[in-house]
């Protein structure tokens with residue numbers, strides 16, 4: 253079976269070093285907010301080109317805490333995309349803020365023209381959470397223009413985009429803050445939950461550190477109502493000592509698999525969107541688009557041939573039942589592109605442990621689909 257993610261192979265490669273890293277944490281006899289988290293935060297901030305990284309318990313919390321640090325309050329409108337992990341919207345909703353959805357482009361990314369229109373029409377929208385979906389970078393030049401022109405507050409969702417660049421700029425460097433996740437499937441993943449916030453704003457970073465730790469600035473002195481959202485020492489040690497040193501090599505491998513797919517997949521019913529102009533993707537996922545009426549057949553055919561696929565995502569977020577419980581808005585351009593994307597998208601395996609033979613098998617099997 254060719255898997256979407258192959259954690260058994262990853263463990264084979266990293267096992268010895270991981271056990272040594274866990275042993276060092278054990279011997280340190282300090283398990284929460286110790287040296288591993290501190291050292292990882294410094295190294296990760298440097299990798300991302302930001303001054304501060306704050307380790308938290310998940311990507312979801314990273315987005316929520318970032319928005320709260322930047323002043324997002326209940327009732328505030330937050331522009332975002334209808335096509336993402338549900339967590340992007342959930343973070344907004346947990347604050348009591350109001351998500352405003354605008355449509356997506358040909359790559360499934362939030363359409364920045366639609367975003368601009370919504371922002372012009374409704375000056376009450378002061379926050380924007382764009383998502384660098386699939387590992388493609390949303391255009392950071394356009395994002396920078398929006399930020400400057402409208403004095404917009406931006407939290408970039410980089411959960412899928414660690415290592416991706418737009419016009420040579422790392423994702424996560426254009427928002428006042430950005431958020432990422434170390435969920436195991438992510439390009440930089442742990443062996444459990446985890447996340448981080450990135451920023452150049454020292455005050456916002458200090459507030460994020462309080463918010464992740466019950467709102468305390470000093471021990472037992474609580475300045476704000478916070479959360480329990482700490483990255484733990486074991487995850488930080490694994491990320492710092494084992495997975496981060498491999499990250500660039502793993503991303504390179506993903507990029508060469510993407511190139512092979514883009515060059516060699518040729519089937520009249522399989523559309524390969526590739527990456528947007530200006531984006532140097534880190535290829536967290538490899539989406540292809542299938543006519544909606546054939547999608548289930550395509551997935552079943554690949555499964556029969558031993559190839560695992562997934563759908564990212566089968567439903568647009570505003571169409572989820574949970575959203576019926578909250579207030580949200582849809583920009584006047586609607587979200588039909590996003591819905592069409594949901595109905596067509598299938599993700600092919602793209603992980604650093606695929607062999608050359610498996611890559612060739614995926615290409616050949618897709619090309620041989622007789623529909």
Ligand SMILES: *Cc1c(COP(=O)(O)O)cnc(C)c1O
Nearest residue numbers: 310311312337339340411433435
């Ligand atoms: C994974 C993911 C999240 C949520 O991260 P968790 O660590 O699972 O909470 C948010 N946004 C996007 C785009 C993601 O892919």
